[in-house]
Amino acid sequence: MQLLNTIYKSDESLKSFITEHDMNKAKAIFVQIFSAVIDEEYCKNLAALIKAELPHAYILGTTAGGVIVEGKVLDHESVISFSLFENTSLRYEFFSFDEESNVLDRIENELLVEDTKAMVIVSDGLKSESESFLKSLYERRHDIIIAGGRASDYEFKKTFVFNEEKTTENGCIVCTFSGEDLHANSDYILKWTPVGKDMVVTKAEGPIVYEIDHMPIIDVYRKYLGDDIAKDLPASCMPFPLILHKGGVLVARDPIGVLEEENALVFAGYFEEGDIVRFSFANIEELTDNLEEVFYALNQVPVEGIYIYSCAARKALLKDKIASEFNILQSLAPASGFFTFGEYFSSSDIAELLNVTTTFLFLSETHEMEPKELQTKVESDFDPIRKALTHLVKVTSVELEKLSTKDTLTQLYNRTEYLRVIKRKIVSAKRYGEPFGLILIDIDFFKKINDTYGHDVGDMVLRKFAKVIVSSVREDDFVARWGGEEFTILTGKIDEKGLVCLIEKLQKKIKEENFDPVSQLTASFGATIYRDGDKFEEIFKRADEALYYAKTHGRDRYEIR
Numbered sequence: 001m002q003l004l005n006t007i008y009k010s011d012e013s014l015k016s017f018i019t020e021h022d023m024n025k026a027k028a029i030f031v032q033i034f035s036a037v038i039d040e041e042y043c044k045n046l047a048a049l050i051k052a053e054l055p056h057a058y059i060l061g062t063t064a065g066g067v068i069v070e071g072k073v074l075d076h077e078s079v080i081s082f083s084l085f086e087n088t089s090l091r092y093e094f095f096s097f098d099e100e101s102n103v104l105d106r107i108e109n110e111l112l113v114e115d116t117k118a119m120v121i122v123s124d125g126l127k128s129e130s131e132s133f134l135k136s137l138y139e140r141r142h143d144i145i146i147a148g149g150r151a152s153d154y155e156f157k158k159t160f161v162f163n164e165e166k167t168t169e170n171g172c173i174v175c176t177f178s179g180e181d182l183h184a185n186s187d188y189i190l191k192w193t194p195v196g197k198d199m200v201v202t203k204a205e206g207p208i209v210y211e212i213d214h215m216p217i218i219d220v221y222r223k224y225l226g227d228d229i230a231k232d233l234p235a236s237c238m239p240f241p242l243i244l245h246k247g248g249v250l251v252a253r254d255p256i257g258v259l260e261e262e263n264a265l266v267f268a269g270y271f272e273e274g275d276i277v278r279f280s281f282a283n284i285e286e287l288t289d290n291l292e293e294v295f296y297a298l299n300q301v302p303v304e305g306i307y308i309y310s311c312a313a314r315k316a317l318l319k320d321k322i323a324s325e326f327n328i329l330q331s332l333a334p335a336s337g338f339f340t341f342g343e344y345f346s347s348s349d350i351a352e353l354l355n356v357t358t359t360f361l362f363l364s365e366t367h368e369m370e371p372k373e374l375q376t377k378v379e380s381d382f383d384p385i386r387k388a389l390t391h392l393v394k395v396t397s398v399e400l401e402k403l404s405t406k407d408t409l410t411q412l413y414n415r416t417e418y419l420r421v422i423k424r425k426i427v428s429a430k431r432y433g434e435p436f437g438l439i440l441i442d443i444d445f446f447k448k449i450n451d452t453y454g455h456d457v458g459d460m461v462l463r464k465f466a467k468v469i470v471s472s473v474r475e476d477d478f479v480a481r482w483g484g485e486e487f488t489i490l491t492g493k494i495d496e497k498g499l500v501c502l503i504e505k506l507q508k509k510i511k512e513e514n515f516d517p518v519s520q521l522t523a524s525f526g527a528t529i530y531r532d533g534d535k536f537e538e539i540f541k542r543a544d545e546a547l548y549y550a551k552t553h554g555r556d557r558y559e560i561r
Helices: 011-020 040-053 103-111 130-140 217-225 284-289 291-298 312-332 384-405 415-432 446-453 455-472 496-512 536-552
Strands: 002-007 028-035 057-063 067-069 072-074 078-085 089-096 116-123 145-150 171-178 183-189 192-205 208-212 242-246 249-253 255-259 264-267 276-282 305-311 335-340 343-346 351-354 358-364 436-443 478-483 486-493 523-529 558-560
Touching (some): 028 067, 028 089, 028 335, 057 116, 078 335, 103 130, 103 171, 116 130, 130 343, 183 343, 208 217, 305 343, 343 358, 415 486, 436 455, 436 496, 436 536, 446 455, 523 536
Parallel strands (some): 523 558
Antiparallel strands (some): 028 078, 089 171, 208 264, 242 249, 436 486, 436 523
């Protein structure tokens, strides 16, 4: 494979570039046109010129709010990326969502074969429902890496994808790459730091969010980011995306539109009611200080060419600092790409439409790896004060989060954090069908301990008791102090037999622990398992009733309901 990039200057210079590199001899040619000139006739004519010079090339074009080439960022230019393959077969199609509804079936039947390794998609940036499209496609073939991005512009007004024949503002172009010798790998860089409190999406429909914490979402932006941000949405808030966890991946979401009559925002990706979100900001420290570490982490797979799809919001905030990321990639292999309104990303485990992220696809027709060195660049506008403020916000946010979520005596999580976590657990259980367990624990006759030995001994008992619980549960179990002498455990995936084993293990450990001067300590347990449709109040009520039964029927026992 060979990747050749050029910046379009004139028809003649482009023809000379194609002739100079003898491109017509390549067995398969994939051309990407990243145009930061948002003009349909211009784009279509450029694609037609390339098709006339390279009749067997597959052309994928998209508008862009900036382009990426050889580690540099350019505005109002067009970059053309030629991928020349010797042992890889390509399949390609242009789809208009306005004209056909069976796009997924056609992709599966016409573009995918047994040894398909990767797929590149570019779609419009403002109209089509990209996330549901991506996830449906991923469900059909988990083994294929999906990369690409949503078309963008500079004003959130007009985006389209194109080839030599047509353009569409509601559609996509798909190209697949197949072959035994082809190596494909994908990865991403985020480096955005969550800040502020957890918030719950309380009203949403697909990519449209109406309320967070039962407050109109625009009022949420106004409250936390100020009037200046709120009055110029969506462009003004791009540096402060919402962060949430999806399938183990930290995902950023930025709005791309405003529904003023409904007081709502339209995002590039989907939200579900119950999603836990936080605002975030760019971690300048990590972006600038760990370049070598990122380079060597990526330099572990064969790569001859790199396609970059990076978010327009990332460019808006990081400005020329973002070139540091692209310099890392260019150090590995020739690279080019564009700034998107959402990045297609998949791995063996997940498929997500990302925002505020730099994603990239590595391709190679050889398994051999040549030694490479990081090409370092000096930052032109390094600002130590801004970097120090970033570090301050990050550290104090972590400290404040600990203060707001931890019980000061036992260092377990507190009741507030329990309520956040159980809501997440319920959302996850609904999505993935993995029931969890809830255990409530009450130390028997704890008041008598305080009355007999004093509150210092009582505090010692609570601290030791907390350690016994933490040492007895699994890593993915959540332990909190509910209040007083009551504790709660939220387990990972579990059945009733597993609950019994865990409780009996806890009973044994409690009796073995030395709580001197208290001679013998016991506890009562009430437990239950999540049932489909449970709200957090309902599951807690069952466990609480079970605990009450255990306490009123002899203590030092457990009840499961």
